[in-house]
Amino acid sequence: MSWTLLLAVEEGGGLFDINATLPLMAIQFLVLAVVLNKVFYKPLGDAIDSRDGYVNSSIVDAKEKLAKAETIAQQYEQELAESRRQAQAIIAEAQIEAEKVASQQIAAAQQEAQARKEQVQKEIDAEKASAFEVLEGQVAALTKQMLDKLLSAA
Amino acid sequence: MTTPLLLAELEVGEHFYWKVAGLSIHGQVFITSWFVIALLLLFSVLATRKIERIPSGLQNFMEYALEYIRDLAKGQIGEKEYRPWVPFVGTLFLFIFVSNWSGALVPWKLIHLPGGELAAPTNDINTTVALALLTSLAYFYAGFRKRGLGYFARYIEPTPILLPINILEDFTKPLSLSFRLFGNILADELVVAVLVLLVPLFVPLPVMVLGLFTSAIQALIFATLAAVYIGEAMEGHGEEEHG
Numbered sequence: 001m002s003w004t005l006l007l008a009v010e011e012g013g014g015l016f017d018i019n020a021t022l023p024l025m026a027i028q029f030l031v032l033a034v035v036l037n038k039v040f041y042k043p044l045g046d047a048i049d050s051r052d053g054y055v056n057s058s059i060v061d062a063k064e065k066l067a068k069a070e071t072i073a074q075q076y077e078q079e080l081a082e083s084r085r086q087a088q089a090i091i092a093e094a095q096i097e098a099e100k101v102a103s104q105q106i107a108a109a110q111q112e113a114q115a116r117k118e119q120v121q122k123e124i125d126a127e128k129a130s131a132f133e134v135l136e137g138q139v140a141a142l143t144k145q146m147l148d149k150l151l152s153a154a
Numbered sequence: 155m156t157t158p159l160l161l162a163e164l165e166v167g168e169h170f171y172w173k174v175a176g177l178s179i180h181g182q183v184f185i186t187s188w189f190v191i192a193l194l195l196l197f198s199v200l201a202t203r204k205i206e207r208i209p210s211g212l213q214n215f216m217e218y219a220l221e222y223i224r225d226l227a228k229g230q231i232g233e234k235e236y237r238p239w240v241p242f243v244g245t246l247f248l249f250i251f252v253s254n255w256s257g258a259l260v261p262w263k264l265i266h267l268p269g270g271e272l273a274a275p276t277n278d279i280n281t282t283v284a285l286a287l288l289t290s291l292a293y294f295y296a297g298f299r300k301r302g303l304g305y306f307a308r309y310i311e312p313t314p315i316l317l318p319i320n321i322l323e324d325f326t327k328p329l330s331l332s333f334r335l336f337g338n339i340l341a342d343e344l345v346v347a348v349l350v351l352l353v354p355l356f357v358p359l360p361v362m363v364l365g366l367f368t369s370a371i372q373a374l375i376f377a378t379l380a381a382v383y384i385g386e387a388m389e390g391h392g393e394e395e396h397g
Contacts, residue, residue, distance in 0.1 A: 014167040015166060017180075017279070018279060020177035021180045021184070022280040024184075025184075029284060030288070032245055035195065036244070039199055040194075040201070040202065041240055041241050041244060043202040044201065044202055044220050045240070047209070047217070
């Protein structure tokens with residue numbers, strides 16, 4: 001087996017045999033870098049950058065929308081609170097009014113009842129007086145009859 | 155040239171030479187590197203054939219890879235400057251990573267060459283030196299483009315006494331980059347080969363798994379260091395003091 005040792009130089013061979021391979025390899029490498037730039041770094045880099053841009057703009061957009069939505073929600077909440085307050089005010093007003101009406105009606109009804117009661121009392125009194133008058137007339141007649149009977153019997 | 159009795163054999167420092175315009179080059183390195191490049195291009199084309207906003211399948215996978223590379227470059231070079239360097243740092247990472255793993259996962263030895271053997275392109279010193287020198291050029295370029303001649307000011311910072319060390323750094327950086335990668339990948343393949351030579355079954359498996367791990371780490375280290383150097387070169391005054 002051939003066991004050419006390190007640094008063994010045989011007819012231009014050897015481990016450290018530097019020749020035209022070096023510049024050619026350098027040129028080849030530079031060409032590779034240029035070509036890879038064309039077919040790999042540029043297109044994919046552009047894709048990555050445009051995606052980054054897209055993601056960033058989406059985030060900004062979303063943040064804007066979120067802020068808008070929050071302000072709208074706040075506005076609605078304010079409006080809600082406002083209308084709730086209004087509703088309460090209306091209810092309170094209505095209650096006060098209803099109480100007023102109710103007390104008025106009660107007062108009117110009591111007055112009417114009072115008036116009726118007085119009228120009825122008056123009628124009763126009048127009928128009582130007339131009844132007494134009739135009775136007084138009858139009393140006189142009856143006493144005269146009784147006197148007549150007693151006198152005649154006697 | 156070798157006895158065919160053994161299941162495995164070791165060949166170190168042998169190359170499959172091609173003659174192109176009077177220059178000799180290592181054919182086996184180019185064959186595997188073309189395989190690696192073809193794989194990368196295939197994945198890229200398949201992943202970007204139909205790009206969707208919500209990624210799925212291969213696109214998702216490749217986007218994950220790209221984001222990983224971007225994070226790597228961003229972490230070392232900085233948010234402001236990293237974008238033009240993503241192709242360079244990313245290609246370093248992907249090429250080295252796929253090379254290393256292809257060396258570990260593809261049974262190249264089944265294909266026989268007249269000389270040398272197919273292996274990861276990164277276990278040839280030419281490849282790693284080429285990548286390291288490109289990295290050096292890249293950070294010089296980055297520094298000059300960002301700071302003009304003021305780039306030289308960093309050689310006398312924080313104090314002119316460090317001038318020789320700062321100059322030396324420009325040499326040690328590519329040296330350490332290339333030899334780290336070369337050494338790790340070659341050593342990994344050698345260790346596996348030696349183990350296979352001794353015990354062909356099962357025993358090399360843990361070492362192979364470890365090799366996959368170190369291969370990935372080496373790709374990451376190379377790309378990260380390249381990004382670090384580029385970021386360092388572009389840094390302004392008064393920020394040099396970290397790392």
